[in-house]
Amino acid sequence: MKKEIHFSSSFHWHSNFADLVDQRYRELCEASKEAIKMANARYSNYPVGAAILLENGLIIKGNNQENAVYPLSLCAERVTLFSVSSNHPGLNIRALAVATEKEISGDRLPPFPCGSCRQVLLETEFRQDQNITLLVVGSNHSVCIIEKISDLLPFAFGPESL
Numbered sequence: 462m463k464k465e466i467h468f469s470s471s472f473h474w475h476s477n478f479a480d481l482v483d484q485r486y487r488e489l490c491e492a493s494k495e496a497i498k499m500a501n502a503r504y505s506n507y508p509v510g511a512a513i514l515l516e517n518g519l520i521i522k523g524n525n526q527e528n529a530v531y532p533l534s535l536c537a538e539r540v541t542l543f544s545v546s547s548n549h550p551g552l553n554i555r556a557l558a559v560a561t562e563k564e565i566s567g568d569r570l571p572p573f574p575c576g577s578c579r580q581v582l583l584e585t586e587f588r589q590d591q592n593i594t595l596l597v598v599g600s601n602h603s604v605c606i607i608e609k610i611s612d613l614l615p616f617a618f619g620p621e622s623l
């Protein structure tokens with residue numbers, strides 16, 4: 462027997478996050494942009510900012526942290542995620558915004574999270590049993606909104622695979 466299994470996902474694109482209806486999402490995008498300024502991107506010169514909105518309304522910021530031993534560096538998403546899970550372990554995450562400075566124009570998409578961050582985000586979503594909304598913020602204030610991390614990493618390895 463042979464079967465074809467399809468997977469599809471979609472996201473919303475807004476030309477400016479200032480137009481978002483949800484005020485907390487607007488603040489979250491702004492916070493991710495602010496977090497860029499404190500990044501330690503001394504080797505790549507590619508600062509990334511992230512901000513997480515918790516279920517109690519708190520916003521936690523983070524950014525990429527680099528080391529002269531390059532592979533020891535960590536992406537903004539995981540720095541922020543680990544900061545949340547070490548300081549607020551009992552609280553669910555509602556959304557994560559990530560922002561870069563990479564110049565984009567027109568309707569070019571901003572850079573999306575790397576595969577490693579998708580894996581860690583997916584396991585967090587799985588563990589809390591509640592969707593995490595991802596907001597990918599462009600240098601031109603555009604934003605892509607993905608409703609859940611599982612849309613970003615289909616056919617994934619997870620705790621249930623062990």
Ligand code: THU
Nearest residue numbers: 505507509525536537573574575
């Ligand atoms: N980086 C992130 O912080 N998030 C991503 O999703 C992709 C890449 C960082 C890692 C490194 O410090 C720099 O950007 C260049 O790859």
